Amino acid sequence: MEKYLVVYNPSSGKEMGQQKMFQIAKNLLTDEDISMTFIATKKKGDAIEAAKHGCSEGYDMIIACGGDGTINEAVNGIMQSPSKTKLAILPTGTINDFATYMRIPSSIKEFTKMLKNKKTNMVDVGKVNDQYFINVVSGGAFTNIPHEVPSDTKTIFGKYAYYFQAALEIPNQIYKSYNLKVESEGKTLNLEALVFVVSNTPSTGGFKKMTPDAKFNDGLFDVVIFEKTNPLIMLEIFTGMASGDHVKHPKVHYFKTSEISIDSDDELTIDIDGEYGFKTPVNISIINEGIELLVP
Numbered sequence: 001m002e003k004y005l006v007v008y009n010p011s012s013g014k015e016m017g018q019q020k021m022f023q024i025a026k027n028l029l030t031d032e033d034i035s036m037t038f039i040a041t042k043k044k045g046d047a048i049e050a051a052k053h054g055c056s057e058g059y060d061m062i063i064a065c066g067g068d069g070t071i072n073e074a075v076n077g078i079m080q081s082p083s084k085t086k087l088a089i090l091p092t093g094t095i096n097d098f099a100t101y102m103r104i105p106s107s108i109k110e111f112t113k114m115l116k117n118k119k120t121n122m123v124d125v126g127k128v129n130d131q132y133f134i135n136v137v138s139g140g141a142f143t144n145i146p147h148e149v150p151s152d153t154k155t156i157f158g159k160y161a162y163y164f165q166a167a168l169e170i171p172n173q174i175y176k177s178y179n180l181k182v183e184s185e186g187k188t189l190n191l192e193a194l195v196f197v198v199s200n201t202p203s204t205g206g207f208k209k210m211t212p213d214a215k216f217n218d219g220l221f222d223v224v225i226f227e228k229t230n231p232l233i234m235l236e237i238f239t240g241m242a243s244g245d246h247v248k249h250p251k252v253h254y255f256k257t258s259e260i261s262i263d264s265d266d267e268l269t270i271d272i273d274g275e276y277g278f279k280t281p282v283n284i285s286i287i288n289e290g291i292e293l294l295v296p
């Protein structure tokens with residue numbers, strides 16, 4: 001009999017994940033020879049410990065049910081373990097960048113089908129200093145926006161809560177800049193920048209083509225750095241973000257690398273998979289095909 005460990009954040013997104021997961025378990029347990037154990041997270045760090053427990057106790061799969069923060073913690077727990085259990089993601093957060101890009105279903109019917117099919121893909125995992133990430137590390141203007149939205153507002157308005165907050169913050173933050181020192185394979189940049197993004201997939205912050213050529217298993221990050229320029233040009237660049245054309249603009253640096261280090265003279269706190277990380281300097285490297293992920 002296979003055994004699955006469900007690690008779920010009951011407070012994520014619109015707080016529907018728990019009921020969904022129970023219904024999925026009910027569907028699955030009727031037809032399949034599987035046992036399921038549930039662990040609800042209560043605070044930051046719980047999903048890391050739960051995932052480590054899943055790996056050390058020989059579970060066949062860890063199902064992380066929550067937003068990008070919970071997924072990130074499950075990835076950290078697995079990557080810190082000598083024996084790496086497979087990961088499944090039931091996205092129940094507000095934005096769900098990684099899961100959306102991977103076309104991971106969130107409906108009960110489609111998620112149950114995915115669990116029954118048991119198809120997996122190896123996916124790259126990023127490491128920033130000593131912390132792992134599955135989707136993105138970013139720093140600079142606008143990266144605080146998800147953290148300024150109160151949890152209750154996200155529960156009611158979902159992703160629209162982020163859009164309201166963005167509309168409030170863009171007029172002020174568009175004038176910001178950070179002195180960045182960037183070193184990656186064969187490239188050194190010293191520039192005033194508005195924001196940088198180091199990503200494993202094209203989708204970041206709800207923008208589906210932030211790093212349009214990124215691939216989840218190519219052993220490379222896609223890096224995009226928005227150089228400081230006047231607000232009108234910046235708005236023109238932002239307009240191109242829907243199609244991914246922003247990366248062709250001369251004030252936007254876009255390249256691929258497997259390693260990158262970023263430092264700043266200014267106080268700069270980075271964001272890791274949508275959660276607050278730590279201050280620069282950061283060294284970022286990739287673990288090619290570091291985790292086995294259940295996919296549709």
Ligand SMILES: Nc1ncnc2c1ncn2[C@@H]1O[C@H](COP(=O)(O)OP(=O)(O)OP(=O)(O)O)[C@@H](O)[C@H]1O
Pocket residue numbers: 009010011012013014041042043044045046065066067068069070071073092093094095096154274275
């Ligand atoms: N029971 C809980 N109540 C409140 N906070 C929790 C609980 N369990 C975990 N957390 C914290 O909530 C953080 C964010 O959770 P998660 O990303 O799953 O949901 P979300 O913030 O609603 O989704 P999104 O990041 O997509 O907006 C976790 O990293 C963790 O620190």
